Amino acid sequence: xxxASFLVLGAAGGAGAAPxxxxxxxxxxxxxxxxxxxGGLGDKSFNDGAYEGLxxxxxxxxxxxxxxxxxMVAEDDRYFRRYAVEGFDLVIGVGFLMxxxxxxxxxxxxxxxxxxxxxxxxxxxxxxxxxxxxxxSFLVGAAAxxxxxxxxxxxVGGMEIPLIHKFRVGFGEGARHVNPSIEVLEKxxxxxxxxxxxxxxxxxxxxxxxAQKADVIFHASGSTxxxxxxxxxxxxxxxxxxxxxxxxxxxGHVLTSMVKRVDVALFEMVKEVKEGRFRPGAHVLxxxxxxxxxxxxxxxxHRMPAGFESKLADLRRRIIAGEIRVTDYTSSE
Numbered sequence: 001x002x003x004a005s006f007l008v009l010g011a012a013g014g015a016g017a018a019p020x021x022x023x024x025x026x027x028x029x030x031x032x033x034x035x036x037x038x039g040g041l042g043d044k045s046f047n048d049g050a051y052e053g054l055x056x057x058x059x060x061x062x063x064x065x066x067x068x069x070x071x072m073v074a075e076d077d078r079y080f081r082r083y084a085v086e087g088f089d090l091v092i093g094v095g096f097l098m099x100x101x102x103x104x105x106x107x108x109x110x111x112x113x114x115x116x117x118x119x120x121x122x123x124x125x126x127x128x129x130x131x132x133x134x135x136x137s138f139l140v141g142a143a144a145x146x147x148x149x150x151x152x153x154x155x156v157g158g159m160e161i162p163l164i165h166k167f168r169v170g171f172g173e174g175a176r177h178v179n180p181s182i183e184v185l186e187k188x189x190x191x192x193x194x195x196x197x198x199x200x201x202x203x204x205x206x207x208x209x210x211a212q213k214a215d216v217i218f219h220a221s222g223s224t225x226x227x228x229x230x231x232x233x234x235x236x237x238x239x240x241x242x243x244x245x246x247x248x249x250x251x252g253h254v255l256t257s258m259v260k261r262v263d264v265a266l267f268e269m270v271k272e273v274k275e276g277r278f279r280p281g282a283h284v285l286x287x288x289x290x291x292x293x294x295x296x297x298x299x300x301x302h303r304m305p306a307g308f309e310s311k312l313a314d315l316r317r318r319i320i321a322g323e324i325r326v327t328d329y330t331s332s333e
Contacts, residue, residue, distance in 0.1 A: 053266030132286030141174025202227030
């Protein structure tokens with residue numbers, strides 16, 4: 001196995017310099033550069049999931065991997081360009097905020113393979129890794145309605161954009177499918193990228209909802225959601241995590257998490273590139289592809305009614321079969 005070198009580009013020289021760790025590296029191995037979303041590693045959510053996928057690829061596929069952590073959106077371009085100049089086999093951007101910068105660099109380097117998570121770039125050298133967040137959000141909305149004692153649940157989004165509205169709409173539809181009379185409170189943390197990295201604001205929004213009788217709150221807000229989880233823990237309510245399994249963050253106070261398997265999507269993309277099977281265009285993962293799911297309620301089964309697991313399994317089956325149509329906020333259909 002080729003030893004992966006996970007290093008932060010921010011610690012290296014200015015734009016245009018070779019990515020750190022390339023000197024002495026086995027350049028015959030498949031080389032992959034991962035550019036993380038603002039907030040970087042340690043968000044216990046989106047970025048950490050992407051990192052785990054790349055780490056797994058380094059361990060199982062023998063690739064050489066590098067990861068960069070921009071401190072602001074304006075830095076994305078130089079990270080992509082540095083990997084492209086070096087001729088990496090695959091360059092990956094994590095998050096919709098990178099769409100314009102990745103598209104610009106991909107046009108300049110048509111021989112380099114690129115991939116982006118949560119955005120669509122229509123170029124022959126770009127694969128777009130997309131998820132049916134609305135399907136997974138429907139299931140956690142249904143779980144929230146089953147667990148609620150007050151008939152009021154809440155949703156805290158990060159930046160108010162179409163992608164996050166997919167979570168919001170799916171969650172509301174799932175909750176109302178189980179309980180048509182339930183009240184669903186909805187708040188967003190802001191209109192800029194910082195809305196995904198403000199735990200203090202997340203805690204404030206959750207506390208406001210709890211004061212309005214919400215006893216289960218789902219967040220789709222990056223590390224802002226850490227504040228949502230903390231508020232629920234302090235006040236004896238239930239949070240629902242997102243992207244990664246966040247159930248452990250407040251055992252017994254995180255009902256479940258709506259997991260997006262960014263790790264799986266990245267691993268499979270790296271595998272395709274290594275095996276010479278790169279496919280540009282949209283790669284869409286939903287319930288049927290195990291791209292989104294709930295967690296197993298490891299710490300919260302006692303907070304759910306009898307028979308809830310079979311009910312959720314039936315809802316999942318019906319969504320996959322097309323018997324339940326969950327609204328995709330970003331679709332024109």
